[in-house]
Amino acid sequence: xxxxxxxxxxxxxxxxxxxxxxxxxxxxxxxxxxxxxxxxxxxxxxxxxxxxxxxxxxxxxxxxxxxxxxxxxxxxxxxxxxxxxxxxxxxxxxxxxxxxxxxxxxxxxxxxxxxxxxxxxxxxxxxxxxxxxxxxxxxxxxxxxxxxxxxxxxxxxxxxxxxxxxxxxxxxxxxxxxxxxxxxxxxxxxxxxxxxxxxxxxxxxxxxxxxxxxxxxxxxxxxxxxxxxxxxxxxxxxxxxxxxxxxxxxxxxxxxxxxxxxxxxxxxxxxxxxxxxxxxxxxxxxxxxxxxxxxxxxxxxxxxxxxxxxxxxxxxxxxxxxxxxxxxxxxxxxxxxxxxxxxxxxxxxxxxxxxx
Amino acid sequence: xxxxxxxxxxxxxxxxxxxxxxxxxxxxxxxxxxxxxxxxxxxxxxxxxxxxxxxxxxxxxxxxxxxxxxxxxxxxxxxxxxxxxxxxxxxxxxxxxxxxxxxxxxxxxxxxxxxxxxxxxxxxxxxxxxxxxxxxxxxxxxxxxxxxxxxxxxxxxxxxxxxxxxxxxxxxxxxxxxxxxxxxxxxxxxxxxxxxxxxxxxxxxxxxxxxxxxxxxxxxxxxxxxxxxxxxxxxxxxxxxxxxxxxxxxxxxxxxxxxxxxxxxxxxxxxxxxxxxxxxxxxxxxxxxxxxxxxxxxxxxxxxxxxxxxxxxxxxxxxxxxxxxxxxxxxxxxxxxxxxxxxxxxxxxxxxxxxxxxxxxxxxxxxxxxxxxxxxxxxxxxxxxxxxxxxxxxxxxxxxxxxxxxxxxxxxxxxxxxxxxxxxxxxxxxxxxxxxxxxxxxxxxxxxxxxxxxxxxxxxxxxxxxxxxxxxxxx
Numbered sequence: 001x002x003x004x005x006x007x008x009x010x011x012x013x014x015x016x017x018x019x020x021x022x023x024x025x026x027x028x029x030x031x032x033x034x035x036x037x038x039x040x041x042x043x044x045x046x047x048x049x050x051x052x053x054x055x056x057x058x059x060x061x062x063x064x065x066x067x068x069x070x071x072x073x074x075x076x077x078x079x080x081x082x083x084x085x086x087x088x089x090x091x092x093x094x095x096x097x098x099x100x101x102x103x104x105x106x107x108x109x110x111x112x113x114x115x116x117x118x119x120x121x122x123x124x125x126x127x128x129x130x131x132x133x134x135x136x137x138x139x140x141x142x143x144x145x146x147x148x149x150x151x152x153x154x155x156x157x158x159x160x161x162x163x164x165x166x167x168x169x170x171x172x173x174x175x176x177x178x179x180x181x182x183x184x185x186x187x188x189x190x191x192x193x194x195x196x197x198x199x200x201x202x203x204x205x206x207x208x209x210x211x212x213x214x215x216x217x218x219x220x221x222x223x224x225x226x227x228x229x230x231x232x233x234x235x236x237x238x239x240x241x242x243x244x245x246x247x248x249x250x251x252x253x254x255x256x257x258x259x260x261x262x263x264x265x266x267x268x269x270x271x272x273x274x275x276x277x278x279x280x281x282x283x284x285x286x287x288x289x290x291x292x293x294x295x296x297x298x299x300x301x302x303x304x305x306x307x308x309x310x311x312x313x314x315x316x317x318x319x320x321x322x323x324x325x326x327x328x329x330x331x332x333x334x335x336x337x338x339x340x341x342x343x344x345x346x347x348x349x350x351x352x353x354x355x356x
Numbered sequence: 357x358x359x360x361x362x363x364x365x366x367x368x369x370x371x372x373x374x375x376x377x378x379x380x381x382x383x384x385x386x387x388x389x390x391x392x393x394x395x396x397x398x399x400x401x402x403x404x405x406x407x408x409x410x411x412x413x414x415x416x417x418x419x420x421x422x423x424x425x426x427x428x429x430x431x432x433x434x435x436x437x438x439x440x441x442x443x444x445x446x447x448x449x450x451x452x453x454x455x456x457x458x459x460x461x462x463x464x465x466x467x468x469x470x471x472x473x474x475x476x477x478x479x480x481x482x483x484x485x486x487x488x489x490x491x492x493x494x495x496x497x498x499x500x501x502x503x504x505x506x507x508x509x510x511x512x513x514x515x516x517x518x519x520x521x522x523x524x525x526x527x528x529x530x531x532x533x534x535x536x537x538x539x540x541x542x543x544x545x546x547x548x549x550x551x552x553x554x555x556x557x558x559x560x561x562x563x564x565x566x567x568x569x570x571x572x573x574x575x576x577x578x579x580x581x582x583x584x585x586x587x588x589x590x591x592x593x594x595x596x597x598x599x600x601x602x603x604x605x606x607x608x609x610x611x612x613x614x615x616x617x618x619x620x621x622x623x624x625x626x627x628x629x630x631x632x633x634x635x636x637x638x639x640x641x642x643x644x645x646x647x648x649x650x651x652x653x654x655x656x657x658x659x660x661x662x663x664x665x666x667x668x669x670x671x672x673x674x675x676x677x678x679x680x681x682x683x684x685x686x687x688x689x690x691x692x693x694x695x696x697x698x699x700x701x702x703x704x705x706x707x708x709x710x711x712x713x714x715x716x717x718x719x720x721x722x723x724x725x726x727x728x729x730x731x732x733x734x735x736x737x738x739x740x741x742x743x744x745x746x747x748x749x750x751x752x753x754x755x756x757x758x759x760x761x762x763x764x765x766x767x768x769x770x771x772x773x774x775x776x777x778x779x780x781x782x783x784x785x786x787x788x789x790x791x792x793x794x795x796x797x798x799x800x801x802x803x804x805x806x807x808x809x810x811x812x813x814x815x816x817x818x819x820x821x822x823x824x825x826x827x828x829x830x831x
Contacts (some may be wrong), residue, residue, distance in 0.1 A: 007801040014798075014805025022813050028774040030767075031817075052767070060572040062767055103579060205813070211820040224819055227363040228397065236542035318572035327579055 023205050029107070030054030032204030036065060039194040041186040042142055044169020045134075049127070058316035058323040069143070071125040072101050079148045084119045084342055086110075087126055087144045090155030093278055094127025098316065098324045102127075105325075108334025109341070116338060119347050124149065134162030134172040137258045138181060150345045151272050153337070154262070157279025161255045165239040174253040179261055232252030256288065263292035272344045276337070297340055302332045358608045358826070359396040360560050366395065372613050380537055384511055387537075387614070391516040395480070398520075402478040405443060410513045412439045413488040417495040417502035429496060431705060436492035440485040447477055452681030480520030482678055486645055488513055491527040493649055500528050508535045517610040521603050521826055523621040523641035533616050540615035548612030550793035553810055555605025557784065560814050563598035564821070566591045566775045575744055577752050582759045585752050587768045592742050593735050594775050597626065598637070599827045605792060620792065624783040626734075629726035631695040632703070634734060646675050657700075665702060669693035684740045684749060691737040 026032030036051035052064035066074035079085050088106060096104045106125045113121035128135070128142050136154055142154065162172055168190060171182040185191055188237055192267050200206050215224065223230045266273040274295045277286075281296075289296050306313045313329035314322050325333065357364050373388045375383050396403045416436040420429045451472055458469055491512075495502045503509045512531045518524075540548070573580050573588035580588070604621035611618045625637035635643045651671040657664040669690065676689015714720060736753075743749035785794040796805050 010799065010801030011805040012806075014802040015809050016805075018806045018809030019812075022809060025561075025774060025778060026813075028770055029565060029778070030569075030771050031561065054767075054771070056568050056572075060569065062765065205816075208813070208816040209818060212816050215820060225362040225366070227357075227361055229363060315570075316575075318575035327576065 019150055019205065023203060026204035026208075030062070032208050034204045035201040035207050035210075037203075038198065039191060041191075042170075042183065043139065044185060055097045056203070056319075057098050058321040058349055059326070061097040061099065063101050070149075071095065071107055071127065072104070072123075075124055075147065076123045077146050077148070079122075080120075081142060084113060084121045084151070084341075084345060084347075085147065085149045086113070086121065086123045086151045086153065087140075087147065087149035088123065088153050088155065089131070089140060089144065090116050090127045090276075090278065091131045091160060092127070092129035093324055094155050095129050096125070096126060096127060096324070096330070099327060099330065103327050103330055105330040105334040105337070108331050109337050112335055112338035116342060127155075132160050132162050133255055133258055134179075135169065136160075137162070137179065137262065138170055138172070140262075145271075149271060151274070151341055152339075153250070153274050154277050155276045155278045156281060157277065158281045158285070159279065160257060161251060161281075161285070163251050163254075172254055172258075174257040177253075177260065179254070179257045254286075255285070259289050259292055259294065263294055266292075266294055274340070274344055295344065297337070299333060299336070302336045303329070306332055357394050359610075360556065360564070360826075362818065363397075368610065368613075375614055376539060381561050383537055384507055384534065387516075388507060388511045388514060391511065391514040391519060394516040395514065395519055398479045399476070402481075405447075405478055405481065406514060408486065409440060409443060409485060409488055410510050411506075412436060413492050413505055413513075414503075414509045417492045418504070420492065420496050421502045433492060433496045436489065437692060439487045444481060444485050447475055447481055449677075449681050451475065454619075455604060456683070483522050483524055484513055484519060486524050486642075486678075490524070490645060490649060491531075494527060500531075503527075503531060503535065505535065514613070515616070517607040517614075517616075518618055522639075523598070523604060523607065523619050524645050525618060525641070529617070529619060530629070538615045544612050544615055546796055546818040547793045549807070550795045551605045551609030551612060553609075553795065553807055554782065554792065555602045555607075555609060556814050557602070557810050558598040558605065559602030559799075559826070560817055562775060562778055563595050563602055564817070566771075567595040567599070569771070570595055570742070574744075574748070577748060577755070578773070581762055582755050583765065584768060586756050589735060589739055589742075589752070589756070590772050591775060593626075593731075593738050595743075595777050596738070596827055597622070598779060605824045608792070624787045626731055626779075627727055627783060627787055628730050629723060630730055631692070631699050631733065634730055635696065642675065642678070646671050648771075650674060661701070665697035668696045668700060672696060679741070682744075684743055684746060688737050688741040691740065695733055695737075701731070 023032075027034065030053070033053045033055060034051075036048050036053050037045045038048045040046040042349075047065040047069050049065055049067050049069045055061040063071070065071060068074055068076070070075075074354075075085070086109065088109075094105075096106075101107060104125065106123045108122050110123040113119075113123070122143075126139060128139070131139070133154070136156075140152060140154075156259060160276055169185055171185070173180050173182070196203075215221065262273050265271055274297055275281075275289050277296060277298045277300070280300070286296050303313050311328045312322075312326075313332070314325060316323065317328055357367060367390075371387075375390075376386055378386055392403055392406075393404060413436050416432045419432040423429055454472055458467075458472070461467070491509075494500050503512075508531065512525075512527060512534050513519075515525075515530070515534070570588050570592045573584060574592070577585060602623040606620045608620070617673060619641055621639060621641050623637040625634050625639065628634035628637050651667055654667040654670065655663055656667060659667075670693070672689045672693030673686060674689065676685045676687065676692070679685040679688070740746075740749045743752065786792055789797050791797065795806065798806070
């Protein structure tokens with residue numbers, strides 16, 4: 001009995017000790033990434049301020065979340081006078097965890113604006129993977145506005161239009177042409193569970209285990225375990241189907257309400273807002289956005305110009321994958337947007353200055 | 357079928373128990389079928405090449421042994437050489453030479469692009485052709501008698517643990533084991549488990565994870581700073597070692613579970629104190645093959661010092677070409693040939709140092725200095741091995757040499773240090789215990805706890821990430 005207990009103790013000690021060392025290895029090497037998001041009762045999820053991590057997708061990201069909870073340099077909420085502050089909002093394309101911050105369009109745009117002068121420019125990255133227009137708008141009102149940006153660029157495609165579906169986070173709906181936000185998720189069992197596990201979330205091993213769990217949930221287990229054998233018996237099962245792009249849709253009232261609210265902000269004179277078409281949006285949306293006074297900038301000419309130069313703007317040779325914008329795309333987009341931002345919010349004393 | 361995949365683990369869980377349960381003769385039949393299934397899993401069309409190579413060498417060896425006429429013997433040897441090297445030349449090198457020739461012809465206004473063939477490189481062809489060649493050459497030299505059992509010979513060629521990336525086993529070592537396949541003992545099973553665990557950890561947790569940094573940086577070097585490029589190069593040296601030595605460990609461990617002993621292929625090469633010793637520790641099966649079937653037939657060191665250096669250089673040049681159809685691999689081989697020639701010149705009649713002979717701090721510091729120096733020249737050669745072309749290699753080299761301090765990231769330094777320490781811990785464990793299955797040196801209760809931790813993280817990583825193929829599969 002004593003021998004069994006001794007063996008079990010030794011086994012347990014070795015297992016725990018080895019797992020501790022592996023956790024350390026994963027964190028230091030970047031082979032595993034502890035969660036860099038936290039549950040938030042207003043936002044649903046938010047970046048964990050001060051988190052530092054390595055992230056691999058099609059590309060590679062080495063960086064972190066600044067102390068104010070967004071990506072890139074830590075510009076404080078209080079803006080110095082004479083500074084042009086630009087906020088970028090969008091999904092994973094703006095979040096940009098495929099490349100270092102110094103290659104991001106944020107940095108390119110900032111450098112271009114500083115080069116063009118005469119003002120000092122600060123460009124802030126509020127991108128967050130999975131954000132749709134509803135979450136972008138909500139984040140804008142709850143977080144971004146506190147940093148007093150002069151310009152806010154909303155990067156959207158048709159697939160980013162808000163949907164009032166269920167999810168872990170705020171739920172949006174249009175009520176009497178206004179946006180209503182339902183924060184009842186903060187009372188849900190799922191939210192409470194995530195709060196209890198918030199320390200565990202900071203383990204790289206937990207993140208790995210969670211990724212495994214999510215893949216099993218998605219139904220990916222048989223394909224991963226059986227590889228080609230699975231494909232032999234289920235040909236075509238693992239291929240993705242393309243998303244359709246539509247015109248007006250079921251969520252038109254909600255998105256209309258969001259654009260109306262942004263138009264009010266735009267007309268206030270405190271901030272200039274523009275929509276950047278990262279992927280085509282329907283003509284109906286485009287016309288409406290322009291009709292409420294918000295400019296729409298199309299990125300397609302940027303991508304066409306890159307294609308003409310023989311550059312594939314979403315190809316990543318390191319991983320051999322196609323996906324988010326690569327180095328060339330970020331550089332081209334940043335350079336393209338710089339004069340447009342200057343036009344949108346010209347320096348004081350220049351024509352078009354809203355404060356004249 | 358990748359070793360670092362769940363389907364391989366399932367395959368092993370089916371094959372090993374069945375193989376152990378079957379009597380000897382049906383066991384060999386079963387293992388041959390399993391080996392062909394393993395190889396055909398990649399692409400069933402290449403089974404025909406494996407089969408043809410097997411038949412030709414079986415017949416050629418028997419024909420060589422059946423006659424005393426030197427001309428007939430030579431003819432059958434040439435048949436074996438021509439068929440194996442012909443296969444290799446066609447599938448691996450045809451387009452390389454055609455494209456190189458076409459680039460030269462283009463300068464004279466001639467377009468030879470039409471000669472380029474649409475060929476897929478069969479996995480493992482460089483390994484099994486060298487393996488079967490060694491068999492016919494050894495029979496020709498009278499070192500061994502040919503086998504009269506086609507089934508056993510076919511299993512020797514196609515034995516799945518070492519089929520696609522070595523070790524390149526000599527028939528003298530592996531064929532008798534195949535012909536007298538024994539049941540594994542408890543010690544074999546323990547050792548097999550230890551080797552597979554260490555191998556999978558090296559390959560999946562060290563090799564694959566640090567390889568991601570390498571792939572991204574080498575695919576776009578112009579975007580990165582001097583320190584980031586140097587980090588990528590250092591990480592590549594760890595990746596290729598972890599990847600290949602991990603594979604060899606898994607191969608040896610798997611064979612052990614079947615009662616077969618495969619040769620060691622790596623012996624802590626980055627702890628070598630000089631380049632000659634490095635090549636006695638790195639890819640041992642290939643370096644000994646090149647020594648026995650290329651360097652010595654060229655004359656070895658028997659025809660004077662100058663010819664020795666030429667033979668060394670030529671052998672390593674061809675060794676580089678074996679690795680891949682690209683002039684960067686040839687250059688890599690040439691660099692190592694040059695290093696070896698210079699070292700041979702420096703050594704004169706002395707033997708190269710081997711293990712550390714600790715006599716005090718000075719001896720340790722000298723050893724560390726020699727190991728570091730050897731590592732640095734090997735690292736320089738790795739730059740050409742990894743780069744897709746000379747432009748990339750020289751760009752990176754220039755950027756590292758003309759060091760610019762900008763873009764230095766302490767985070768990158770920590771990453772490199774972490775992988776280096778992890779690799780060093782594994783290597784030192786092997787070096788000190790003189791045993792690749794060093795986990796067996798711990799008490800079982802601790803060992804099983806460590807195994808469980810290792811396999812937990814290995815499985816989790818395999819589940820969430822796309823399996824990266826072994827680097828040497830492309831050779």
